[in-house]
Amino acid sequence: MxxxxxxxxxxxxEIREPLMAENKNLTDGLEDHDESSKGHPWMVYFYTIxxxxxxxxxxxxxxxxxxxxxxxxxxxxLTLSEYSVFGSILTFGAMIGAITSGPIADFIGRKGAxxxxxxxxxxGWLAIYFAKGxxxxxxxxxxxxxxxxxxxxVVPVLIAEIAPKDLRGALTAVNQFMICAAVSVxxxxxxxxxxRALALTGLIPCAxxxxxxxxxxxxxxxxxxxxxxxxxxxxxxKLRGKDANISHEAAEIQIGVGLxxxxxxxxxxxxxxxxxxIFETAGFSSTxxxxxYALLQVVxxxxxxxxxxxxxxxPLLLVSGSGLVAACIxxxxxxxxxxxxxxxxAVPILAVTGILLYIxxxxxxxxxxxxxxxxxxxPINIKGQAGSLATLVNWFGAWLCSYTFNxxxxxxxxxxxxxxxAINALAILFIIGVxxxxxxxTLEQIQASINA
Numbered sequence: 001m002x003x004x005x006x007x008x009x010x011x012x013x014e015i016r017e018p019l020m021a022e023n024k025n026l027t028d029g030l031e032d033h034d035e036s037s038k039g040h041p042w043m044v045y046f047y048t049i050x051x052x053x054x055x056x057x058x059x060x061x062x063x064x065x066x067x068x069x070x071x072x073x074x075x076x077x078l079t080l081s082e083y084s085v086f087g088s089i090l091t092f093g094a095m096i097g098a099i100t101s102g103p104i105a106d107f108i109g110r111k112g113a114x115x116x117x118x119x120x121x122x123x124g125w126l127a128i129y130f131a132k133g134x135x136x137x138x139x140x141x142x143x144x145x146x147x148x149x150x151x152x153x154v155v156p157v158l159i160a161e162i163a164p165k166d167l168r169g170a171l172t173a174v175n176q177f178m179i180c181a182a183v184s185v186x187x188x189x190x191x192x193x194x195x196r197a198l199a200l201t202g203l204i205p206c207a208x209x210x211x212x213x214x215x216x217x218x219x220x221x222x223x224x225x226x227x228x229x230x231x232x233x234x235x236x237x238k239l240r241g242k243d244a245n246i247s248h249e250a251a252e253i254q255i256g257v258g259l260x261x262x263x264x265x266x267x268x269x270x271x272x273x274x275x276x277x278i279f280e281t282a283g284f285s286s287t288x289x290x291x292x293y294a295l296l297q298v299v300x301x302x303x304x305x306x307x308x309x310x311x312x313x314x315p316l317l318l319v320s321g322s323g324l325v326a327a328c329i330x331x332x333x334x335x336x337x338x339x340x341x342x343x344x345x346a347v348p349i350l351a352v353t354g355i356l357l358y359i360x361x362x363x364x365x366x367x368x369x370x371x372x373x374x375x376x377x378x379p380i381n382i383k384g385q386a387g388s389l390a391t392l393v394n395w396f397g398a399w400l401c402s403y404t405f406n407x408x409x410x411x412x413x414x415x416x417x418x419x420x421x422a423i424n425a426l427a428i429l430f431i432i433g434v435x436x437x438x439x440x441x442t443l444e445q446i447q448a449s450i451n452a
Contacts, residue, residue, distance in 0.1 A: 050212030059182025067190025091399030093145025098391035160375035173305035176368030184294030262427035264397025267420035270405030282351030323361025328421035330354035
């Protein structure tokens with residue numbers, strides 16, 4: 001097709017050469033800017049603030065089910081099975097969002113895609129608010145899940161495309177920070193607000209995002225890919241003046257997919273969705289436990305975001321994975337003692353220690369870093385398809401984990417966490433053997449390293 005030929009033979013020829021040379025034209029200035037990271041960072045920061053409203057919406061969706069479980073079941077008369085469907089159908093919607101997010105973001109642009117996903121979020125929260133039974137709840141949860149899955153791909157990709165290399169890791173990690181912040185806020189205010197009122201709070205990030213999109217430019221990398229040179233230049237001027245960066249080489253998709261498997265199959269969504277019940281089962285106050293959990297993940301995620309461009313992606317992943325293994329083992333021991341009625345006084349403190357260590361370990365690395373690495377290793381020419389595949393794998397893992405968690409806990413509470421410990425141990429081996437370090441490299445350098 002003409003547009004494809006234009007992208008592959010026109011824009012690619014015009015942009016790829018300057019990326020390898022120095023001081024030739026505006027697109028060359030993209031890479032030059034990554035060396036100095038000057039220009040107009042305020043616009044990059046503002047852009048990021050608007051984009052991560054999508055991340056906050058993500059977290060609002062993820063955090064909704066835990067504090068509302070008892071109230072929704074009592075008000076609408078749902079069985080445990082029906083509520084498990086409601087809790088897990090979010091991730092099924094996210095899988096659909098993952099499948100379509102890349103093609104939509106590639107076809108109508110990052111900003112247009114964000115508007116579409118926000119509309120799904122608004123519709124979903126309103127359906128939950130007005131729900132009179134399980135069907136309405138599930139439809140609303142499915143719609144919010146769709147937006148959630150799509151945001152999980154497009155937000156880190158969008159930030160990575162507009163950020164200079166020395167800020168890219170930290171700014172992309174803000175995505176995970178906002179997710180954790182929203183989950184924490186949901187956990188905390190969910191103890192005060194009714195479940196219907198809590199649903200209405202999910203509309204706020206959608207509204208802020210929709211308004212903010214009027215004041216930020218389109219992703220310059222996407223504009224370059226589409227051959228819209230004048231808009232491309234205008235976007236760069238608005239973002240960072242004369243300088244910015246674009247990537248064009250192919251990447252190996254397996255790295256991103258593998259990291260998503262490591263992230264989700266280690267148990268995070270089962271624990272996050274049902275953390276209140278975990279504390280109750282262990283004999284600890286669910287209110288105190290969830291509030292502590294909520295505050296801790298925000299603080300540690302912030303620390304991870306601050307360290308990612310200094311320490312590097314791979315070290316954070318290894319520290320995170322090691323902590324997850326230890327946390328799962330501690331939690332498994334607590335439930336083993338409870339099942340066999342041994343040292344019962346130690347059960348609550350061990351369970352709380354294990355769960356809090358789990359969320360701290362996840363937040364410092366495994367939560368944010370896979371999304372950062374995915375946004376870095378996938379270049380513009382295959383970013384939509386590769387990103388959709390990786391995000392689909394992520395949400396399939398999230399659905400499988402959240403749907404099976406209650407059944408696994410019924411089968412064996414300590415066996416569940418032993419299983420998660422084994423998966424996280426395998427994730428450490430994968431990180432050591434496969435995952436590249438991308439700290440301090442331009443997207444072009446990352447692609448050259450992968451290709452080599």
